[in-house]
Amino acid sequence: MIDFTNGIVKSIMPGDEGKPFYIYIFVLFTFILFSNMIGLFFQVRVGGFTFTKSPTADPMVTMPLAMVTLLMSHYFSVQKFGFKGYIGNYVRPVGFLLPINLIEEFTNFLTLSLRLYGNIYAGEVLIGLLIMVAQSMGLVSAVIAAPMTMIWQGFSVFIGAIQAYVFSILSCVYFSRKLEREE
Numbered sequence: 001m002i003d004f005t006n007g008i009v010k011s012i013m014p015g016d017e018g019k020p021f022y023i024y025i026f027v028l029f030t031f032i033l034f035s036n037m038i039g040l041f042f043q044v045r046v047g048g049f050t051f052t053k054s055p056t057a058d059p060m061v062t063m064p065l066a067m068v069t070l071l072m073s074h075y076f077s078v079q080k081f082g083f084k085g086y087i088g089n090y091v092r093p094v095g096f097l098l099p100i101n102l103i104e105e106f107t108n109f110l111t112l113s114l115r116l117y118g119n120i121y122a123g124e125v126l127i128g129l130l131i132m133v134a135q136s137m138g139l140v141s142a143v144i145a146a147p148m149t150m151i152w153q154g155f156s157v158f159i160g161a162i163q164a165y166v167f168s169i170l171s172c173v174y175f176s177r178k179l180e181r182e183e
Helices: 002-012 015-041 059-088 095-136 139-178
Strands: 044-046 049-052
Touching (some): 015 059
16 A cells, blocks of 8 residues: 555655655645545434445545645645745746636635545445335335445445545645645
């Protein structure tokens, strides 16, 4: 797993530039991967309320993950270029791009966090619907819904792994974009 996540960082930030991010991307990837899988196997529902679910099926988990990633990218950019050089990157190559670059920062945060949340939440909702179908008409609906639920859970494992990979890749991309000077 460590080699896999280090490979992600090396492919986007070759050389020594990516070394500070090895452990962060490893922890981020493993946390998201396991968080995506928890709700697939351990769900406790009582009276229509879900007590346990995937943590990443909640935007209050995915948004701080995205915020930490983006704040780290800004921190390392200021550390590399100084505050004046960091601010200068927002107006390069021409000054009128400043509003667009600021909007891009906000949309990066939204897309990074809501992509993960939406995919995991939708998968858990569909599994919940399939379980409701299985319980709706007794044995007949259970026989029909059980294979569909198992297939969807397998697909959700795949989707959860892909989402952990995509979040890690995009985090590395945001880091590398902040550590290069716009020309």
